[in-house]
Structures are given as C-alpha cells and as structure tokens.
Amino acid sequence: MKINKILLMGNPNVGKSAIFSRLTGVKVIISNYPGTTVEFTQGYMKIGQERPMVIDVPGTYTLEPTCKAEDVACRMVEEGGLVINIIDATNLERNLYLTLQLLEKGMPLIVALNMWDDTKHRGIYIDVKKLEEQLGVPVIPTCGLTGEGIKELIDRLEEAKKKDLPASSDSQKWEKIGKIVEGVQKLTHRHHTLLERLEDLSIKPLTGLPIALGIIYCAFWIVRFIGEGLIGYIFEPLFGKLWLPLLMRFSAVLGEGSFLQHVLIGNLIDGKVNFGQSFGVLTTGLYVPIAMVLPYIFSFYLILGLLEDLGYLPRLAVLADNLMHHLGLHGYAIIPFILGLGCNVPGALATRVLEERREKFIAATLMAIAIPCMAQIAMIIGLVGQRGGKYVAIVFLTLFVLLILKGLILNRVLKGASPEILVEIPPYRMPQIQAVIKKLWMRLSGFLKEALPLVLLGVLFVNILYTLKIIDFFAYIFTPVLTGLWGLPKEAISALVVGFLRKDIAVGMLGPLNLSTKQLVVGSTVLAVYFPCIATYIVLIRELGIKDTLKTTSIMIVVALLIGILLNLIL
Amino acid sequence: MIIDLTQMQPGETGIVKEIQGGQGFVRKLQSMGVRPDKKITKVSSHFWRGPQTVEVDNLQIAVGFGMARRIFVEVKR
16 A cells, blocks of 8 residues: 555644654644644655655544634545554543544544553553454554654554444444443553652642742743853854954955945944944844844743643643633633743744634733743843843833733723633653754744844845935934933834834844933833734734734734833833 | 532542533533543642642543533532
C-alpha cells in the first residue's frame, strides 16, 4: 500500500506533538485550515523512497465537533488518509471513544499507545496483544519523550487496517469500551511520584497561588538574566568590536553629509556611530532588533516553551479564573495574555481558543492595549532602565492597572456574562528537549523573518520622511496634543509614526530626544497603549472583523490620550 | 445522598448520577470522562465560587462553578 498522507489524531494532551516531531524532519509548516482560523502543523517523513505528508491534527475528543478546532479535525478525517491514532495509555477508557469513532468511519488505522513509560509507576498494566485482537488493528506501545516504539510504529505503518465497524450509539460505544478495558487492563497500586505530588500542590488554591507567583517571578528573573547575559557577553561585543569599525570605514566611503550616509549610517554623535542614537538602517536599524530585542525574545520563548511542555499553563488558567471572571473572561484567556508578552501577534491569534464574540473582543482589546510585547519590554528596560528601575516599574504598573480597569469597565458595559471554564489539566510531563528547541527555533526565525524587515523599513521610512520634511508637518499638527497634553517635545511624533510599524524601534526613537525621566515614562507608556503594531492590527481585523476592530481602535486612542495626560499631571 | 459537585469536600469520592444541561455540554463532559456511573473525586475548590477541580480516571479536570452545580453526585456520608 502506498501511503500519501498520515493524520496524527488523538485527544488533547496525549503527546501528539512529541510524536510528530519524532516522525518528521526539521522542516515543518504551520498553516490555517482553509476558510477557518484554526492552525495545524504539517511536515514530511521518510519511508524508504517515499515522503508522505504528516499532519498534526488538532486534538479532539470526538468526531461530533463541539468547537472550531474539533470541526477542523473532523473535516480532515473526511478528506482521508492513514490515521495514527495516538492514545494516552494511562487513560485508555476515555481515549478509546475516538478510536471507535474512527473505526466506524472506516479510516485505515494504527494505534500508538503513548505515555507507555507512565503506565508503570501509575500501576497500570495493559495487555497489548489482547487490545490488538479486540480492536483488530495494530497497537504499538510508544513513548514520545524517549522515542521508544517509534521505529516499530514506522515499520508497521503498512499494517494499518480499515475495519468499517457499523455505526453505534454513544451508550453502545461506552459499553463496548467498558468491556474492552476490563479485558485488557489491570490496575495495581500506584506509587506517587514527586511530579504527581507537585500536581496536587500546584492546583490547590492555598498552595497553588504562592507557587504560581513564585514561578512567574522566577520565570521573569531567568528571562532577564539570560537576556542581559546574551547582550552583555555576546551581542554588544559583537557589534562594538566587529561591526562598528566596518561601519566607520563604510561611512567615510559614503561621505559625510550625503543622503546615503544619512539613511544607512545616520547621525554621527561626536564623530562616531552611536548604535542607540544614530538612527541609520545599518546602525540602529540592525542593533535594536538583533542586539537589544533578540536576546530577550530567545530567553522568553525558551522559558515559555519549557512551561508549556511541562503542562503548567492550564493550571495557571484555573488559578486565574476568578480574577479573569471580573474582567469578563474565563481563566483560559490568560493564555493569549502570556503569549502576547512574547509577541502580540500570536497573542491575538490565541484569542481563538475563546468561543464567544464578547469574550474574544474583551481579550483582544485588553491584550492589544495593556500587554507590551517582549521587544517593547526589552527596549523599555534598556532605555527607561537607565534612569532607574523605579521608572520601569511605573510603566509596567500603569499598564497592569489599565488592564484591570478596562476589563472591569468592559465587563460592565458589554452585554452578556463571562463564560465558564471547562478544561482538562494534564499531568506534569518532563519537557522533551528536542521538541522545545524545535519550537524555540520556529519562534525565533519567525521573529527574524517578520520583525527585522519591518524595523529596517521603519528606519528607512522615517529617515526619508525627515528628509522630505513630512515629519515636521506632522509635528506641527500634533503639537497641541504632544506638548500641551502629554508634555512631550514635538519631535516625539516620529516615534509615534514608527510605532504603527514596530514598537521596539519606536521606543528606541525616544532615546536621542534627550527627554527628562518623566517625559520618557509618559512616552513609553503612551507608545505601548495607543496602537498595536501593524502586524497585530492585521490579525485583529482578521479575528474580530472590521467593526469590532474599529471599536477597539477608538478605545485605544481614548485610553492613550487619558493615560498620557494623567501621567503628565501626576509624575 | 445526592449532592452537586460544588458541595463535595476536597478528597471526597462519589459516583456521578446526572448531568443537567444542553447536549453539547453533556457530550463534552462525557468525552472528558464525566458521565453517569463513573467514580469522581473532588481535588480542590477555588475561592469565591471559583472553578472546581475533580479527578476522573486518573485525569484532572477543572469545571466552572455554575457548570459544577449541574453535575450531581452520589456520596456516602
């Protein structure tokens, strides 16, 4: 049998992605299912001469869809292919429901009994031979974490069988499953592992909340430690010792005062290139995204990836549920917020996990206004941090208070109630290093591919606007707001203009303006609030529709105006 | 004695008797392992009518307070 397409299917949290990364090579593509906003991952594997496509189908409990992701899973089944049904061996009963449904659909099927290593300490014994007889399709015990059984799975792919079971009702299926499980599974005493004890502690409110605060604190401390370390020991020396001398020579070749020198190198400060202030495409344009932002992006996504794969985030969602209810959301909405801290684009995409329009609108609005992305955070720490940690704290505290206030208000004003949480809390699992690195790599290359061109473009754009005196015109128009209300110099308009493109470089543009500490705080806060970057905005339009996006936009403008005035008065 | 899920004590175990609600809600719970005649153990309940966490078949699930009130369980007291 020739295999063209392989669908990896299973319940959520059965380790599908780990098996996916074991089966496929480095090249994986994440795309949207046509006509929907549901993402899936696809890659290719190698069997002899063949290279069949492997699709990591969104996790689903049933083939009667109850949400959008499940709907996509069902449609993929209709399109056909060989199914590797991944089952959590520690949870046979519940997982077999999907298996029976797939068999009734007449899909060629092979079963991977995953988490096999977990069964031992959980005191579960499964007779694989017997299960194979009962189901009538090959069953292979696997462990995505260690790679155990993956080779056998690949070798036996060709044995996948169609069964064409007659359709049966829900209760018939559960009855059948009950019989199968009784016949093949024996439960003995389970030994509590350290991880299982931690599971209990981190979900009980009395111990869970302090643990959550501790984890968040440590996570940010580690992110900063790694980020600063990379900047200080690798990127700054790299730019200062290698790139700077080259640029100085190049600058001399271009000639002092020429247009090209102005655009590519920028202003020389005391006759030298200053990476923070020169503002040329090759100086500040490269330095900001690579030497100031990339190190933080790297460390943030490394820690986030570890927490994700450990299975901590659903617990955080449950613990945050109460607070989030007051903001008109349920606990799971904390996931877009956390992702938004990395980059608002995946944050906005993640609002898809929320089912209702009201909820989506609130989550997207709150995130776009009050959650600064890591690029912006890195720049605020770099720039405002020079004036003292206190001022960095003021900026972030202001944003946090804004988040809570706006949530409270939107929850009051908008019709409808906060929906309730219903979510599985997966057991803790040791992150698989290979999968973490793969994900980190995808996120980093995504940042470089999307952000770098925009930053360079932004610097180029502003330099041209300066040359054409267009910036002066904008500055003239907006002086009443900038100077009158916010107490900023009119030159700050260039930062606001660039902020439409990228927030990191926009914050960077406040640097050369010789602002007072107060002006710097007002400027960075307003920049965070008034508009998300263009990439996020496009996603918002796609996710919310034009009408809701316009509503969000007007909220942003009003909030930016007010918070700028308020900070200007208070500080 | 039959009580709803929110009335169970942490650590208490019971048998699911009835789930009230729409078909989608019932089906979703079923596929997550919560259905009549299944053994269910309360793990914890969060402050101020927060989510209730329960364990079914070795697996933990968090259920919102309002939903939890529509899940009825028989316990021995």
